[in-house]
Amino acid sequence: MEGDGSQTTSGSPNDSQHETGKMFIGGLSWQTSPDSLRDYFSKFGEIRECMVMRDPTTKRSRGFGFITFADAAxxxxxxxxxxxxxxxxxxxxxxxxxxxxxxxxVDL
Structure with a gap:
């Protein structure tokens, strides 16, 4: 059948570059917690996952994290x-x- 939408995923990779709704958040304060990160970004949409990356040894924030929205929009x-x-x-x-x-x- 034509028009059944079966070809919507066959576009170029850039067409669905943030289809997953995942974002990298850089430049975080050392004090930023997952809760404060979630609170800030929740005004843009429902958050499925929120994490602040920490050093495994010191447990100190590495200054970046990730947010995954329920809706990629x-x-x-x-x-x-x-x-x-x-x-x-x-x-x-x-x-x-x-x-x-x-x-x-690539090393030149």
Missing amino acids: SVDKVLAHPHHELDSKMIDPKVAFPRRAQPKP
């Missing part, structure tokens, strides 16, 4: 705002890409 809402501030620090939310999809650095 929430990523666009976040990206539509040019400035984000949390815990008195400018943070840098970006679309998260799987590690295998990132280009490998």
Whole structure:
């Protein structure tokens, strides 16, 4: 059948670059907790997962984390705002890409 939508996933990889709703959040304050990160980003949509990455030895924040929205359209809402501030620090939310999809650095 034509028009059944079966070809919607056959587009270029960029068409679904943030289909998962996952974002990398850089520039976090050392004091930022998963709860404060969730509170800030919940105004953009329902959050499925929220984590602040910590050093395994010291347990101190590594200054970045990840947010996964229930609806991938929430990523666009976040990206539509040019400035984000949390815990008195400018943070840098970006679309998260799987590690295998990132280009490998090339030594010249």
